[in-house]
Amino acid sequence: MVIDEKNVRLTQTVKGAGCAAKLPPGDLDRALCGLDLPVDDNLIVGLERADDAGVYRVSDDIALVQTLDFFPPMVDDPYSFGRIAAANALSDVYAMGGTPKTAMNIVAFPAKTLDISVLRAVVDGGLFTLRQAGVVLVGGHTVEDDELKYGLSVTGFIHPERILTKKSLKVGDKLLLTKRLGTGIVCTAIKAGRAGEAVTRQVIESMMTLNREAALAMADYTVCACTDITGFGFLGHLAEMVVDSGVGLRINSAAVPVYPEALEWAKMGLIPAGAHNNRTFRGEFVTFAPGVPQVIQDILFDPQTSGGLLIVVSAAEAAALQNDLAARGVAEAAIVGEVVAEPQEKIMVDVN
């Protein structure tokens, strides 16, 4: 039977959901490790840095930022899924400090089971977000597949001297997180038919929200590093930051904004497999202080779809940036930790 746009529950048509469907990070490392990569001096940020997006210098004042992201649906409504996928794909460009300009659709579509109206609604949602971001769609590619997948390849511009990578952390800098954590767990509860209407709407709204305002705000401050929180979870992405950095991070777990419902569902075991994979892969970087509840630990490893930016800002300007973010409607932004000298290249998660 072919299901149309009005009657579909997309999450029931797929195995994995959103960024939680990522290949486990350890497997990816094993697959790619040691491969012979082409070399070009103009490649400023490439694969070996495991950063949010690649950066290629075109001239002294322009570089291209390129990224790609796609996944199976984590929500039931096709239009919302399209908006979320686009916001998620654009996020990597914002996280590098760049301005997205063009995008191309990537679609896998099960034409035998889903009506073509579903595809139209997904792409329409993606276009809505692109218009919000001032990005044009220049093309795309669609293949037939057993499960729906959608995403975009995005290209933006950036000044080669003003790239925000995950590195260059300075002791004393503050960590600012711009969206709440727990979307992976809430989406698992949605898939399981447990999530109520209110929290479902709230999470969908958050995932559809572009990181554009947050990126515009941080451009005015002394920010030396930034990343966006997606499939590897909050601690997974922080681990990428501390590797080879010579410094450590201290997290105040009580200050991390989370969906309260997600804590309850984590207690019940409605946790995406990705969260456990993230802990297995990155757990060695993290020490939890005694007294950090298990459910908080779970949520800190929870894979996020279209999560917020993690901005590393000078301590003197952290409060001002937080106010500025609030004034721009990024009301949930919170200072969640700081860069510390010890423990080196580790993350200490404190109770508060």
Add this chain to the structure above:
Amino acid sequence: MKELNCRGLTCPAPVLQVRELLDKGTPSVVSVIVDNKAAVENVRRFLEYKGFQVQVEKFGVDFRLVGTAVEGACEIMPDLKPEENSGVKKILVMVGTNRLGHGDDDLGKALLLNFIKTLKEMGNDLWRLVFVNSGVSLTVEGSEAVPVLRQLTGDGVHVMVCGACLEHFKLIDKKQVGETTNMLDIVTSMQLADSVINI
């Protein structure tokens, strides 16, 4: 003892199967076989949540979780029901002016204040209050509406104040209540609201 084979199932399916089993009656011992570590962790958490003591063992290439009911614990843990759609409407009130109606301006200002004070009668249905243009003057220092709006905020009403408008009137430092917002949030709020009242 109840046994469940969840081989080949990915999260959250194993947890949902165990839940279904427990819904039919609470066994004193339950055994669940799963084939991946994520499912081990999730089923362990669920059984513990339901008041079982859990042991995990290797079972060939798979894993077996054995949960033993702790006396009396099962009934203490209330099950989490999905939130019902409680029939609460989401009403958004858009205040784009500093006075209500046309004619006498002083009367209009007094009426608007009275309107804001009376809004609480909407009860839980009142969801968001959005102030734009000269409406933002109600949220700043010296406005009699500020204590009323604070009360509404305390009751869970989301008060949103247009940032561009505050800036236009040079009132950005004077705001006393509500969250400074932007047009995208306003438009999204209108889209999510069940009804929008414009005054």
